[in-house]
Amino acid sequence: MSFLRGQAVKWKRYGVASLIILTSVSVAACGNDENEGATAEADEVNNTEEGSNDSTTEDLIEVEQLTNWYAQAEQGGQFAAHMQGFYEDAGLDMTIQAGGGGVSNTQLVASGQVDFGMGSTDEILMARNDGIPLVAIAGIFQQSPQALMFHEGQDIEEFTDLNGRDVYVSPGAGFFEYMKSEFDLDVNEYSYTGDSTMFMENEEAVSQSYMTSEPFNLANEGVEVDWLLNGESGFEVYGNLLFTTEQMIEEQPEVVQAYVEASIEGWNFYKDNHEEVIPFIQEYNPEMSTEQLEYSAEALQPLVYGYEAEEHGVGYMTEDHWQNLMEILLDLELLNEELDVTEAFTTEFLPEQ
Template identity: 30%
Template sequence: MHGALKSCLASALLALGTAGHAAGAEPAPVRILMNWFAQPDQAGYWQAQQDKLGRDAGIAIAVQQGGPRVQTIPQVASGQAEFGIANADDLLLARAKGAPVRAVLAHLDYVPYTLVYHRNPAVKSIGDLRDRTFAVNLGSAYWEWVRHHYRLDGARTIPVSGDLGLFRNDPAMVQQGYSLYLPARMQGAGLAVGQFTLASLGYRSYGVLFTTDEMIRTRPALVRATVAALRQGWRNYAANPAALRPLLTAMNGQISPALYDSSSRELIDTQLARDPARFGCMSAARWRELAAQLRSVKFLPAAFDEKTAFDGTLVPGCGT
């Protein structure tokens, strides 16, 4: 199945290349801005760059590493990159404030946020943590929804940091992180932990590739070629994650080879082992669900139309 899909994609890319890219012409640079330092939840983008995907269609993918000072939505909206990645809830909020950005592909079926706590057999549900201290992104949409939906209003909140020492020294602390990395880091530091993932709690914000309305309107062939190349990048990574390990571990010292391997296994098993033909598809129902959750905590106005925040036509074979 994978070989047939790869062959079909190669044929599609070749057709795009012969139709829209003159032989011998320099490929058009396509800058893709990441929202954090290089790590496996971005892997398909780095894989597409490493494999030079899209050249036959006349594009040259150049991935740009993110970090704490990178804000992908305003930077892409202002033309500093052609594409960026973001969480779908952040994209909805930005769109509602007038940012001319739109999701074109979902590389993560859900952002792997999790709430990690000191393991305790008495903890059976998130409600059992309501008297703890939560280290989270203060004011973030997901946290406001969790706090409201699960009645955690009495919980003390502090800004999240990467300091595991705070967590180690406070048995009543709950810390936000990614399920791909934080529990493994804590276990590696000798801490016994449990977790509640945001997806298991019912908050499933896509991780998305986005661009501007203008790009979709004025350069649709480039957008489609980019989406096709990136889909293949994710498939290549899922088929052989070890091929990207040297690049990502060299770029990000916090991702050890062992952590790269364990997070890649989790990512592939939980999110990428879906129907490869539909990889990247977005559901209008899922966007409605997320928008309703944001409205429930007054993050979105009632009249906002979530359909303006995504274009589901750019990944072939997707229904709504």
């Protein structure tokens, strides 16, 4: 039984006098067509679970986490932890809320409306730059699945090969500002909207994407693609990292510990058992097909379980990673001043390997 169970702990919600609206340097590039009604469906699932477990959750601590998009395979470890009861075993009464277009995880976590969020290295650094004291507590994706995709057969092997092409990308996206500077790119930029129609019709075009989803969707439309991972350019971010506030860590460290350990247990289960978790994800987002979820669950394997996670475990983060990206953002003038990156992340809650 968890050391949290039975404690009469109440959350002290973190408030900020005023919230600074953050413009994300990256836009989630998947799931636009699959997610009608997904948020409402997720609420129904959570409410049903709460209603059926009243007798067993009285001594659990209520916790709410917000994902970075509608329910999908890229959040599979969180759903696995919920499905398998790992959060409950850790003393937590978990509610998972879906993110999506127009939802700011950083604001909702900073204001205390939710306890934990999902984001990326650059988002945390930019939030801290704006005076919002968020802290990353687990870097789920060692390498972000964000990529620049192009039609299969195009003569593109490295980033310099993008010169002269039409590129669909979010205006001001940090990763592409870095690429243009680093590789001296001269391209025709068009605003990325999530609609791949223009890309599909232009065989020489390039578009931002998630390599865990867009290739599957386009293949179903008869378009085969290849891609360059953004991280291969040097703009490396931890994707789908878990974060909370400094105040939560200071005042409720045992809750943060329980959340991180249960989440990592969920990701370890998900690695070889994602087929079991897929129906549970579909309860939150029934528009997601089994085939799409299976494709994504396989595609994300090296990004979550490879790189340094192979030796140190899921969620591992390093100071060098944070320092390198901080310096890139500083050079791009996306940060006002140098930050102490050791205050932006911690590995103290990760399970020992």
